[in-house]
Amino acid sequence: MHVATAGLLAGLACAHAASEIEDGALRWGTYHSGLYFGIRSRTSPYHVSAGLLWATSSESSLRHECLESDRLEQYGWREHDGRTYGRQSIRDQHNNLLLDTTFLKPPTSPTTFATRSWAARIATSQLRADDALPALNSLYFYIDLGCEDDSPQHPCRRDTQQGATWTVRPPTPCRQQPSDGKSCVEMELISEHANDQFSFHARYQVHFHGSASDMDMAYHGDSSWSVVNIKKALEDLASRQAIDDASPQVDPSPQLSNRIAPSSTLAVVLVRYPPSRVQDVTLHLLYDEQVEADTSPVVVFDSLLPSFHAAFTTKFAAAFPTTSAFSAVGQAALSNLIGGIGYFYGSTVLQEADGAVGVTPARSLFTAVPSRSFFPRGFLWDEGFHQLGIIPFDPDVAVQVVDSWLNLMDGDGYISREQIRGTLAEARVPAEFITQFTTHANPPTLLLSVDKLLSHIVGTPILDSWWPKLQRWFEWYRRTQAGPEPNTFRWRGRDVHDGKLMPNTLSSGLDDYPRASHPSEDERHVDLAAWMIKGSAVLAKVAKAVGDDAKASSYDSLSLSFLSTMDKLHWDTATSLYFDYGLHSDDGIFEDHIVIRCQNPSTGDRCVPCYDRVGLARRCRTHS
Numbered sequence: 001m002h003v004a005t006a007g008l009l010a011g012l013a014c015a016h017a018a019s020e021i022e023d024g025a026l027r028w029g030t031y032h033s034g035l036y037f038g039i040r041s042r043t044s045p046y047h048v049s050a051g052l053l054w055a056t057s058s059e060s061s062l063r064h065e066c067l068e069s070d071r072l073e074q075y076g077w078r079e080h081d082g083r084t085y086g087r088q089s090i091r092d093q094h095n096n097l098l099l100d101t102t103f104l105k106p107p108t109s110p111t112t113f114a115t116r117s118w119a120a121r122i123a124t125s126q127l128r129a130d131d132a133l134p135a136l137n138s139l140y141f142y143i144d145l146g147c148e149d150d151s152p153q154h155p156c157r158r159d160t161q162q163g164a165t166w167t168v169r170p171p172t173p174c175r176q177q178p179s180d181g182k183s184c185v186e187m188e189l190i191s192e193h194a195n196d197q198f199s200f201h202a203r204y205q206v207h208f209h210g211s212a213s214d215m216d217m218a219y220h221g222d223s224s225w226s227v228v229n230i231k232k233a234l235e236d237l238a239s240r241q242a243i244d245d246a247s248p249q250v251d252p253s254p255q256l257s258n259r260i261a262p263s264s265t266l267a268v269v270l271v272r273y274p275p276s277r278v279q280d281v282t283l284h285l286l287y288d289e290q291v292e293a294d295t296s297p298v299v300v301f302d303s304l305l306p307s308f309h310a311a312f313t314t315k316f317a318a319a320f321p322t323t324s325a326f327s328a329v330g331q332a333a334l335s336n337l338i339g340g341i342g343y344f345y346g347s348t349v350l351q352e353a354d355g356a357v358g359v360t361p362a363r364s365l366f367t368a369v370p371s372r373s374f375f376p377r378g379f380l381w382d383e384g385f386h387q388l389g390i391i392p393f394d395p396d397v398a399v400q401v402v403d404s405w406l407n408l409m410d411g412d413g414y415i416s417r418e419q420i421r422g423t424l425a426e427a428r429v430p431a432e433f434i435t436q437f438t439t440h441a442n443p444p445t446l447l448l449s450v451d452k453l454l455s456h457i458v459g460t461p462i463l464d465s466w467w468p469k470l471q472r473w474f475e476w477y478r479r480t481q482a483g484p485e486p487n488t489f490r491w492r493g494r495d496v497h498d499g500k501l502m503p504n505t506l507s508s509g510l511d512d513y514p515r516a517s518h519p520s521e522d523e524r525h526v527d528l529a530a531w532m533i534k535g536s537a538v539l540a541k542v543a544k545a546v547g548d549d550a551k552a553s554s555y556d557s558l559s560l561s562f563l564s565t566m567d568k569l570h571w572d573t574a575t576s577l578y579f580d581y582g583l584h585s586d587d588g589i590f591e592d593h594i595v596i597r598c599q600n601p602s603t604g605d606r607c608v609p610c611y612d613r614v615g616l617a618r619r620c621r622t623h624s
Contacts, residue, residue, distance in 0.1 A: 024115035026366075026400060030086055030103050032227070033342030033369045034065055034376030034424060036075060037088065037101045039120065044345040044364045045156065046197050049144040049227040050287065052122060053234065055253040056095040056134035062253070063092065064231040065428075066373040073127075078332055080339030081315065082390070082397045084113045085308040088339070091127060095134060098127040104308055106300050116289035119300045123282040126275065133275045138253030139283055140234065142268035143189070144227045145198045149346035149362060149422045152226045161223050161263040163194035168260055171217035174205060176296070182207045182280070185217050189267055190291055203286045205297055206271050210278035221260025221267040228423045230266065319393040337389050338397065341368045344377065346421035349435045357435065365419050366404035376428060378419035380405070381509040384445020388452060395456045402449050403462060406469045413476030417442035417507065440493040440507040441481050443531050444473065447538040458545045467546050474535055481528060484521060487565035489528040494519035516582025523582035526570045533562045 032038025037052040053064045063070060073091040080086035083105075090099040100123040105113040122139060145164065147156035167190040174184035186205040193199045208215060225233045238254035256270045271283050286297035316331055345364045351357045367378035368386040375382075383405060387398040409415050416436040420429050450470065457463045483490045493507040494515075502514045508527060516523055536559040543552035570578045 025083065025113070026397070027115050028105065028118045029083075029341070029343070030080070030339060031341065031343040031366075032424070033340050033372050034428065036063060036066055036090060037103075037120075037122070038227075039103060039118065040343055041197070042343045042366065043197060044343075045148045045362065046160075046195055047146050047345070048198065048200070049146050049150075050120070051142060051144075051227060051230075052101065053140040053142075053231060054092075054095075054097070054099065055138050055140075056097065057136045057253075058096070058134035059094050062140075062231050062234060066376065068373050076332060077335035077339035079309065079312045080335035081312050082338035082341060082394055085312060086335070086339050087309075093127060095137070096127045096131045097137065098125045099123070100125075102301070102305070104300070104304065106304065118287055119297050120285045120287070121282060121297070121301050123280075125280060135274060135276075136253065137273055137275050137281070139271040139281075140230075140253075140268050141204070141271075141283060141285060142225075142227075142230055142266055143191075143200070143202060143287070144225075144230070144266040145191070145193070146227060146265075150226060150228050151423045152224060152229055157223075157226075157265060160195070160198065160265050164198065164262065164264060165192045166190070166221060166260045166262065166264060166267065167192070168219060170258070173212065178207055178298070182209055183212050183215070184208075185212060185215055187217060187219070187269065189219070189269070191267075192291055196289075199289065199291055201288050201291045203297055204269055205284040206281065207284070207298065208273065208278050208281040210273070214274055214278050215281075216270070216272040218256040218258050218270045218272075219260065219267060220256035220258070220270075221264030223261060223263040223265055225266040225268070227266075228427070230268065234268075315393065334389065334393055336372075337368060337386060338393065340372055341366065341397070341401065342376070342378075344419065344421040344425055346423070346425070348416050348420065350416070351435050351437050353439050363408055363421070364404070365408060365421055366401055367419065368401065377421070377425040378405075379442075380415055380417045380419075381443040381445050384443075384448045387446075387449035391449065391452050391456075395453055398449060398453060399457060399462060402446055402453070403466070405446055406466055406473075409469055409473060412438075413472040413474075414438050414480075415442075415473065437493065439480060441477060441491065441528075442507055443509045443527075444477065444535050447535050451538045451541065454541060454545055463542070464546060467542060467548070470539060470542060471551075474539055477532065477535070483524045485524070485565075485569065487562050488524040488569060489532055490521070490523045491525050491528055494523075515580050516584040517587075518583040518585065520583050523580065524569060525580050526566065526578045529562060529566045529570065533559050533566065536562060 027042050028039065029042065030038065031040035031042060032049060032051060035051050039050040041047045051064065053062050055062045066075070071094070073093040075088065075090040077086055077088045085104045086102070088101045090101065092099065102121040103118065105118050107113050122141070124137065124139070126133065145160050147160055148154045169188035171185050171187040174186045178184050184205060184207050186203065188204070189202040191198055191200050206215065206217060222233065234254055241254050253272065256268065260267055271281065273281055284297035284301060286300060313331070316334065317327070320330055320334070322330055343364065343366050345362060347362045348360045349357065350360060365378050367383055368390070369376050370379055370382045383401065387401060391398045405415065417440060418433070418436060420426050420434060426434065447470070450466065481489050481492065491505050491507045494503050494505050496503055496519050498504055502517050503519055504511050505513065505515055508525065510527070515525070536555045540552045540555035540559065543549070543555060566578065569581065572579050
């Protein structure tokens with residue numbers, strides 16, 4: 001790959017504003033949403049993953065997945081354009097470590113960017129000058145040749161193991177030493193594989209202030225390690241090394257073998273240093289699918305990073321005009337939304353209406369996620385709202401996401417409300433929530449996204465391809481979520497035995513919003529009726545956009561009919577409010593509860609009383 005620099009920087013903003021997504025433009029990205037810094041190819045069933053782990057001698061755990069239990073002071077994207085550039089800050093107060101991670105794709109012309117190469121940078125520094133430093137800091141950056149759902153036991157991994165040929169150019173002083181007085185060590189990792197997707201050239205460079213004798217750079221390759229188990233594999237290796245060394249304490253960051261077996265499917269590089277003697281350590285990586293590539297990753301960042309920053313801020317200001325006082329928080333909000341987009345591949349466990357449980361064929365999903373730490377996977381009703389935030393900034397990315405969701409629809413018009421695809425996603429979900437039910441809906445918020453995108457995609461093949469799917473989806477709601485009377489609707493999935501005074505309604509998206517205390521088939525839910533009113537109105541607009549005037553008139557009439565029924569059966573003249581209808585008991589008492597939250601900061605245990613009011617339930621009309 002040849003990185004274009006001169007004459008291209010001025011074209012960055014122009015390229016970001018391009019209205020078409022060229023083939024392969026989103027092939028690479030930070031698509032492992034649930035990792036602190038995880039990169040993935042948007043390909044399936046074969047794909048490549050890359051990611052960061054770190055540890056110090058102060059803590060007995062490695063960081064890899066975004067976990068609330070890590071109790072980090074802060075982490076998140078400060079800037080991310082969803083396509084070519086993202087910059088994140090991670091504040092690990094337990095290890096007195098500040099990490100600045102950057103992902104970018106080098107430009108290849110004034111309006112295009114590399115589709116088969118990318119660069120990563122992890123810059124480290126001391127978080128607080130007054131706090132003690134650990135004896136050692138360790139950074140691990142791995143590249144994994146993955147397939148299917150990333151299960152280490154999947155038979156596809158045998159094919160991956162058999163086709164690999166690895167070449168390592170061991171760590172040496174950089175051919176060109178930095179001009180800023182820093183020391184520099186580099187190494188190269190080359191994979192030549194029978195599957196072209198697994199062939200690459202990765203060049204690593206470490207820049208730092210300090211003596212090269214204090215910098216340890218090592219590597220290891222293994223056929224049983226993967227993105228799924230890399231953390232546990234390193235922890236197990238650390239335990240074995242502690243036993244061999246008769247050490248009373250396990251070092252969470254093990255030493256690596258400087259060996260890559262021919263059958264390896266994952267290669268990891270270690271950068272280890274004493275922060276008291278080595279400072280301002282920055283790991284640069286340039287990954288290229290062209291094995292013969294030979295470009296310095298430092299050249300990429302030094303020449304391009306300021307312009308990527310400028311292009312992002314310019315594009316953000318155009319999409320979201322605001323005062324300077326709100327620009328930083330606005331940029332962070334948008335960046336964490338679009339930077340949280342992930343690519344998932346795997347099967348879904350489904351239970352049919354007759355109780356039969358089966359597993360679907362593996363499918364892919366390109367989606368934003370509600371939370372990188374708590375819900376790092378796709379949720380149907382969240383996604384429509386997510387895209388309302390992304391559309392003003394980059395409608396083409398939103399089109400890709402909505403299209404990916406609609407492609408999951410089965411022949412009946414059903415889309416699972418929670419998308420648990422792949423081993424990484426499944427590992428984060430309690431067993432009782434794995435199975436999805438074909439009788440359970442979720443608010444069709446994607447119709448809000450379609451409505452907002454309509455002017456952008458009218459007259460395009462993508463809208464023509466969506467039109468039959470949108471009709472099938474809407475008719476599935478009408479058929480499966482119908483209420484006891486014409487033009488009424490009821491959420492399925494409420495369980496009278498769930499142990500709550502008012503059983504949850506998970507399918508509505510408003511899980512614990514108070515409804516009738518005794519679930520029954522006589523219920524009518526006003527929020528679902530409202531979704532059907534809005535949905536039919538959106539479909540009428542889509543019908544007009546594709547030139548189907550008869551369907552447009554039909555959906556317009558349907559929207560008015562649904563509204564008339566809601567006024568008739570849900571409106572309460574005494575309060576001038578719309579209500580659910582169902583079997584409700586006034587028995588039971590709502591009380592204030594004091595919840596004690598216990599924390600374990602470094603200074604010792606601390607219990608904080610949190611006053612949590614339980615009550616303020618919405619009134620449900622009593623069944624008569």
